Amino acid sequence: VFEDAIPGVQAGKRAGMNLVWVPDENLLGVESSGQVTEKPDQILRSLEAFVPEDWGLPSYDAVIEQQTQADA
Numbered sequence: 267v268f269e270d271a272i273p274g275v276q277a278g279k280r281a282g283m284n285l286v287w288v289p290d291e292n293l294l295g296v297e298s299s300g301q302v303t304e305k306p307d308q309i310l311r312s313l314e315a316f317v318p319e320d321w322g323l324p325s326y327d328a329v330i331e332q333q334t335q336a337d338a
Contacts, residue, residue, distance in 0.1 A: 308320075
């Protein structure tokens with residue numbers, strides 16, 4: 267699950283989900299302040315920083331290649 271809000275992080279973790287938090291810049295300091303009781307599995311500054319291979323998913327290049335082959 268990708269989440270940008272603290273309540274979403276809390277709900278996702280309480281539901282047993284793997285969670286990537288992509289907070290607004292203004293919320294980055296909140297995580298270390300103790301206000302986030304459920305810890306996200308990963309914190310990113312941007313969705314562009316997500317690396318699918320870190321999560322056992324195919325790389326973006328592999329997905330594009332599969333789609334290109336399917337379209338051929």
